[in-house]
Amino acid sequence: MLLAVLIANSEGNILVERFNGVPAEERLHWRTFLVKLGADNLKGVKNEELLVANHKSVYIVYTVLGDVSIFVVGKDEYDELALSEAIFVITTALKDVCGKAPTERLFLDKYGKICLCLDEIVWKGLLENTDKDRIKRLVRLKPPTEF
Template identity: 80%
Template sequence: LIFVSCTRSVYIVYTILGDVSIYVVGKDEYDELALSEVIFVITSAVKDVCGKPPTERLFLDKYGRICLCLDEIVWKGYLENTEKDRIRRLIRLKPPAEF
């Protein structure tokens, strides 16, 4: 379930995943459709890292890996990766086998 809000040309998309609320905010080219894709990738990554919708405790236990996922998804405020397999490969912290 995703909620969408717009105020003064700023879009806010948010959802609740287990005990955790996730908010994504954007404007201009990051409208509600783009942000919906971003929040889908983020929730998929969090579920992947935690193995299930997280409780507050599980989220805090996996916080480091979740931050690595977020770092691969968004870079300097821009959407960088949306492919689940690529994100999973990049957070292993091993050098890539192929370029």
């Protein structure tokens, strides 16, 4: 299960978070842990260079894209390899929506469309859509023309 997708700015402020199957009382722990993990390890990392961590029997894959940090947390069948695929789809969708690696301002300008993309990529803790063109079609908010 994909437990969390979290996107933060360079100062550690959370811009978007999606938790699945994580009790509300544990979410603060995960927020602070992931932001601290990023602050400690993401200095000087190139765009889309993946870093991997393990904490409390879950896997964490994280990276930097422009001015934002992206964290994906999973357990069981979502190991490092599956999470790297998930984070690749997320970074590709972010670049498509923003047109380039996002600055914080551009990210916030495109916030609604980014949230729609995340909802299409991860559904109830499962990696749902990985095809870039399908995601673009699903977030158009127009009725489908093909069945």
